[in-house]
Amino acid sequence: MDKRFAEQRAIVIGAGIGGLAVAAALANHFGQVVVLERDELPAEVRPRPGAAQTRHLHVLLSGGAAALAELFPGVHTRLIEAGAQLADVGADANFELAGTPKLPRRELNIYSWQLSRPLLEAVLREQLRERENVQLRELSRVIEIVPDENNRAAGVRVESREGKHDELDALLVIDASGRGVPTLDFLKATGRPLPTETTVGTDLTYGTTVYSFPDGAEPDFKQAWVHGKAPEQGRAGFLVKRENGLWDAVLAGRLGDVPPIEDDAFLAFADTLPNQAISTALRRGRREAPIVRFGYPESRWRHFADLTDFPVGLLPLGDAVCNTNPVFGQGMTVAAKEAVMLHRLLAESGGHASSLETIGPAFLKEMEDLVKTPWSGATALDLAYPQTKGERPADMRQRSEYQAGVMKLAAVDPDVHRLMVEVRHLVKPANLLHTPDLQQRVQAVLQHPAASS
Template identity: 35%
Template structure:
């Protein structure tokens, strides 16, 4: 089909779209749809809070969330002024290389001024800012306490709406008709089951099991902690120590502190246990927060067994009027903070495809979204497959690449340019291939030995007993 044909098949001005889920993916979907459909209904099974706060249907909303630079750019494109609104609502903004310390394989990335944005805000605050913007759009209605129980079909090849029921004992099932349904209901999506009810096969899945357990607790800010930096600190798990620690500022003059572990390394939830766990990390700043800051709530624990990618793009037939996005399409290891960012980038993609017309939208979206997801999925699974406990096929040259990246992480603790490139790739601002640029390879070869020797000397100084005359 030509571009001209696609444009001529645009949605009618009185078209109606339904979005399942009022989380981040659902809200960016609604914003993307607003330029095409006159009416948009966003449905959520939760009671949506009037003020920012966690909710039952998003259990991970109590946990630390990271908004990557690529996601912030996508949200700013979809919601002009988003960054200013987030800061005005209490979020923090800083230089992602200066104001946040990153520890990779025990090495701290070298700090230097950069153009990499870093954010500190809770998931509920980000969601609240976006929900207020979407709710103000003409023709948009956000409804809560309603459950989508299935799709309404117009034959086997077209979705014509959703079957819904209010969340009360005597509620009756009704049909909400729509020209397009977007499933943004998260990891618990029933889209595959719904499609199988129409006679379509469920999509293939790629799964990478990581057995991640993480705990988040909030603490009152203290000016002397984190060296006075605007943002925080992240200690990324490695095969040598599959533990993680993060401290990030949030609204309400508080820190969100996360401890995580993989493959049986489960962080405790008692004060003494959390402190001991934090002291095993490369950065002492995580333990310093637990030791000296006042806790504001009880620890919240969550398990994430595996990253799952659903390959809708591989289905031979896609019924018209139905697309899937966000965690319902691909859920990532949360240690990499990619979920909100990828959802926002999919929103930008959806708006672009809609500007070309609605004909064959599902097939076009799933194919383009697969290409979009390829990079963050490769980054996440590549990091996961470093761990010998993770089952999965390693790509050709995997050992060689991992050896180079180990040296890269070490060299990036000396060379700020290497550190900046690493952060741009991790923030989905630049492609992973930048790490292998010849100039970067030469710098890795130059600085990695120096960084490794310095780390070995520092380790020896910490663990070798001082001579008696020095101890006096």
């Protein structure tokens, strides 16, 4: 007899943003959801060692905030109460991509949620712990995904910090581990091929610290995003207000251009950005934490949807599938939207366990479609640097010119500005930037620059 999800257990590997979001989705359908995390899950707000970028700047885009609200009712109120900052990405943003027109400060009513990753994780964990059918198991390292007699995923083998081994059965295993090693190991162990991968080098290094500002000295924006013109300059800077009156300050360089960690040198690096907004602000503030570096060598996209024999009962999610240049801040939003997609597919199945045979391929295909927009946007900037490793689209020059034309229109047309931001925040599909009418206007701008004024 075909059992129903409500009689079954689902397991989530990893308690990062993707793992927490998908656990909330699964809790609406399965009788029990167990989240396995190798780190300690602290009651207080503090970084976890297993989350490599946890001390660095994190921003939840509008599309991600909407997705989390579907999975965690009331989460927006809880985030605001916890200190998260809302920023209108038009009126509250100082945005400059050198070589393109500076975008004016105008209200767009599209918001970034600005907060530290530890705070966001703590709020989501708190809500999950209120659900009786969700169990968060910390200090639990997944050794392997266990197959059944048909080489489907049937559960996991777990090791505690004390070295004790345990085996948990499950109808569905979600790999939200970040690196995707459990899924790749399972494919190899069951004699299946690995997915093809698309990679684009970034060779990016960024340094993050935290600043505070005395009364009356805070910047007149809530976020600044300044990037040099490619390929002449690869430096970028970010300054974003978040909880507790603190600001995340990030300076980034490419191709061996490493931001310094000494105060004077850090400020001198900021002075080289094409816009002095960040540099000027930092000199009015006070550094409250050490400068921490993080290296990001390449973006990777694993095409699991192309595998014809992907195992039933296993689904990868988030960075296990695709990770892109983190300076675009889209990773948490993509993972949250993937969790909503799975929630919808499970709801449409009628609750029948046998439907996983069709849900799996559908989910992998929808993920492939979802990540096309963030992948295209992030890698377009990365590939503008000749030294960057990666296959360049045959029409790369035309794409770059078109994007420049859209930016010119956005500088003078609030509707285009809003649409461009909605696409970047994964609120609207990217094809809306390529309607016949907009293409005609962009071409007019490119051929006759005065047409944009």
